[in-house]
Amino acid sequence: MTSSSPQRRDQDPAELSALGRYAGPATLILSSLAEGDKHGYGLTKDIEGFAGIRLAPGTMYEALSRLERQGLIEALESHDRRRPYRLTALGATALRAHLADQRRVAEVGLRRLESGEGTA
């Protein structure tokens, strides 16, 4: 999506819409961080709250290091035993583009469903 060259193999950080393969957990994590800095466990709880999805620990921490590698989030110095993360400017741009596309596509689908057709 994001207009420029759709499906990317991509480990290229600068390229937007590089939200992993399809972006499930990544989108949720970035959306959560858009509200403020959080650490892994906090993200798990927040995402469970606003999306109703509980990410498995493996998914969470692997996604975090992937997103950090891609420059979409950055780690802050850890207090206590927490590793908080912050959304970067790049991450915010990527998230905005991705969510806009996602919402647009969802609306197309819903409109088509309402148009009576389909089940025929």
Next chain:
Amino acid sequence: MTSSSPQRRDQDPAELSALGRYAGPATLILSSLAEGDKHGYGLTKDIEGFAGIRLAPGTMYEALSRLERQGLIEALESHDRRRPYRLTALGATALRAHLADQRRVAEVGLRRLESGEGTA
């Protein structure tokens, strides 16, 4: 999502929101079929048009047989050398629920982005 028990292993057809693991291609295919019956190649073109995403042949035909196995789409008798598919009632329900969730989550993320926070 879909309110009832989030992350499902699931090959259970009757259970909604069983759109594969995370549902990328599946959602696109179902949304395309919501407009009318189509065969694989036609789906590829339509999806490219409304979502800007070109699904690889492997992705397309494997997703189709998965969706058929799950009862979300059904194959029609093939004319010419085309295998057209139709969205089932179950598929329409699953799609509606999934898209509604997807749009809702996208809106949460976008609202959070607009609230100035994040990049801090």
Next chain:
DNA sequence: GACGATATACCGGTGGACGATATAGTCTAT
């Protein structure tokens, strides 16, 4: 001091997504 909640990290398995490739029919231009 046992227990549950908080918190992170690593591991192996599964399967969805992908590109490549094979096959074949159609249509057009040369």
Next chain:
DNA sequence: ATAGACTATATCGTCCACCGGTATATCGTC
């Protein structure tokens, strides 16, 4: 006619995102 581009489907092997399980450690509280 026939080479080349497009239509159309199917299968295969690879990769890696996602997952649950598990290990580890700290904290609060009972």
